[in-house]
Amino acid sequence: MAQIWPIGGGKGGTGKSFLTGNIGILLARQRFKTLLIDADLGAANLHTIIGLSHPDRSLSDFINKKFSTLEETVLQTPIPNLFLISGASNKLDIANLAYEQKMKMLRAISRLDYDYILLDLSAGTSFNTIDFFTLSDSGIFVCCPEPTSIENFYRLIRSVYIRKIRQILKAHQFRKLAEEAEAGNPNTVINPEYLLNALKEIDLEKGHMIERILQAFQFKLVLNQIRKQDNSKIGILICKIIEKHLGLKIQFMGNVGFDERVHDELCKKEPFVEKYPFSQATIDLKALTKSIVGVTHGQGELPAFTLSDVNTLTG
Amino acid sequence: MKRLMEQNFYELLGIEFDVSSFEISRAYKENYQLYHEDSLVSYSLFSREEREKILARLDEAYATLIDEKKRSGYDQSLIECGILKEGMKSQDGRKTIGLISDSKVSTNNTILAIRNELKAMVSSNPVIQEILTHDALWGKDLKRIRDELGVSLEIIREMTKVRMTFLRAIEEDEYEKAPSRMFLKSYVKVYAQSIGLDGDFVASRYLNKISD
Numbered sequence: 001m002a003q004i005w006p007i008g009g010g011k012g013g014t015g016k017s018f019l020t021g022n023i024g025i026l027l028a029r030q031r032f033k034t035l036l037i038d039a040d041l042g043a044a045n046l047h048t049i050i051g052l053s054h055p056d057r058s059l060s061d062f063i064n065k066k067f068s069t070l071e072e073t074v075l076q077t078p079i080p081n082l083f084l085i086s087g088a089s090n091k092l093d094i095a096n097l098a099y100e101q102k103m104k105m106l107r108a109i110s111r112l113d114y115d116y117i118l119l120d121l122s123a124g125t126s127f128n129t130i131d132f133f134t135l136s137d138s139g140i141f142v143c144c145p146e147p148t149s150i151e152n153f154y155r156l157i158r159s160v161y162i163r164k165i166r167q168i169l170k171a172h173q174f175r176k177l178a179e180e181a182e183a184g185n186p187n188t189v190i191n192p193e194y195l196l197n198a199l200k201e202i203d204l205e206k207g208h209m210i211e212r213i214l215q216a217f218q219f220k221l222v223l224n225q226i227r228k229q230d231n232s233k234i235g236i237l238i239c240k241i242i243e244k245h246l247g248l249k250i251q252f253m254g255n256v257g258f259d260e261r262v263h264d265e266l267c268k269k270e271p272f273v274e275k276y277p278f279s280q281a282t283i284d285l286k287a288l289t290k291s292i293v294g295v296t297h298g299q300g301e302l303p304a305f306t307l308s309d310v311n312t313l314t315g
Numbered sequence: 316m317k318r319l320m321e322q323n324f325y326e327l328l329g330i331e332f333d334v335s336s337f338e339i340s341r342a343y344k345e346n347y348q349l350y351h352e353d354s355l356v357s358y359s360l361f362s363r364e365e366r367e368k369i370l371a372r373l374d375e376a377y378a379t380l381i382d383e384k385k386r387s388g389y390d391q392s393l394i395e396c397g398i399l400k401e402g403m404k405s406q407d408g409r410k411t412i413g414l415i416s417d418s419k420v421s422t423n424n425t426i427l428a429i430r431n432e433l434k435a436m437v438s439s440n441p442v443i444q445e446i447l448t449h450d451a452l453w454g455k456d457l458k459r460i461r462d463e464l465g466v467s468l469e470i471i472r473e474m475t476k477v478r479m480t481f482l483r484a485i486e487e488d489e490y491e492k493a494p495s496r497m498f499l500k501s502y503v504k505v506y507a508q509s510i511g512l513d514g515d516f517v518a519s520r521y522l523n524k525i526s527d
Contacts, residue, residue, distance in 0.1 A: 151359035232441060237356040241349055245319070245360060 002114045006132045006139035008121035010152025014144045015224040020120040021049035022273045026289040028082035032115040037085045040122035044087030050077055051269050055086035070108040102131050125159040134164045138218040145230045161192040168210050193247030219250045225258040256284040324376035341465040343377040426474050433511030451524040454488040466510050474509040477502050
């Protein structure tokens with residue numbers, strides 16, 4: 001069965017598509033059959049990153065039922081073992097999918113026969129983005145070491161967790177419980193931990209159940225475009241503070257160095273990791289790819305993130 | 316926020332009950348890094364009011380634990396609440412290296428242990444490693460390394476017995492403050508050694524640039 005990794009981030013321009021495309025290439029070069037899906041339907045450009053200028057079919061053809069199966073929208077790429085479902089579309093309404101459409105899409109995606117499927121999501125906290133995270137219970141958040149990016153990242157994280165809690169509550173028909181919890185403390189809307197604690201006070205058993213589901217989330221954080229003068233520990237500190245204050249465990253996956261040449265390669269529409277195999281950014285991307293393979297194959301699995309790790313690292 | 320405010324000072328700083336003052340200052344600095352007003356890490360996470368509350372609480376924790384008298388009083392109160400057991404109490408077998416010079420407690424062994432710990436941090440820290448590749452080392456470079464390690468000048472004074480004025484002069488490149496070039500060299504050397512660096516290596520790179 002394919003390993004599905006949604007890749008998103010609160011803000012545009014953090015390098016989600018760049019990471020998705022290049023990690024995809026690295027996985028394919030290791031002979032993993034890899035599919036990239038551009039789910040950034042309003043602003044798709046993953047095809048450009050891997051060097052495909054004019055995709056002749058896209059995800060919208062499946063959504064609009066032009067093709068009856070998702071397989072028919074898959075494109076070959078110049079790289080062996082790498083495939084793409086483009087998100088390029090000129091239709092305006094396609095960026096807003098109904099929840100059922102997303103469910104249908106994810107079901108179709110999970111039936112596809114690949115080793116890895118990377119989903120490039122759109123920026124922001126629209127339900128399009130959030131639902132792909134909540135539906136797959138895993139994913140990578142991409143963030144830059146800038147206040148704007150970090151602010152939007154925190155917003156996205158909260159939205160994902162709150163949405164998940166609501167979905168669970170709704171599925172178990174205790175919407176009333178959620179409303180009560182929210183009414184008790186206005187902060188619950190922005191803080192998953194408050195909400196969880198409030199729920200526990202109302203109904204301990206159900207609170208614990210939600211806690212278990214939330215703990216199954218396997219979210220990771222990647223900090224992209226790290227420059228020399230940036231604090232390289234910032235990703236670890238972000239995960240630490242999220243655990244401390246939002247009560248959520250997110251695992252820091254690594255930094256990817258800033259490289260000016262990324263811009264030039266995008267302009268030339270050439271894949272970066274192929275052109276600069278020994279640059280710092282490529283070395284960082286290879287390390288990320290390695291940990292993705294490690295996680296999914298259970299070998300050398302990344303250790304769960306703990307506070308004591310942080311202390312030794314930041315020591 | 317309530318939860319953070321309910322934590323005792325040790326939990327708040329993320330330290331054990333028996334840590335030395337060196338570790339208390341380090342933990343305080345780490346936490347300050349997370350919560351100070353311009354911190355990128357916690358940007359947008361707290362309201363101004365919340366942030367002020369957290370910082371005030373951190374300051375209170377630091378001021379209490381760094382002062383031996385206040386700390387043992389605080390420990391006593393934790394013992395009374397049943398949070399801390401008598402045996403874990405701070406005075407018993409604490410690896411102490413006091414901020415305020417006290418030769419009885421700051422034994423050579425403690426200093427050696429800290430130095431070894433710092434050495435490990437030096438070799439695993441990319442920022443420090445990068446600085447050490449420079450041909451010339453400036454006072455600000457040493458300060459940067461010291462900040463990366465989270466060591467205060469007071470601790471260095473404690474370990475080296477070099478006066479504060481000279482330690483500051485080293486970091487500010489005010490060479491004229493040292494009695495002579497020989498003194499300056501040995502001050503830089505012990506400064507470097509105390510934070511786990513190669514003393515001769517750093518001293519020569521530091522003095523290189525002022526040879527004329």
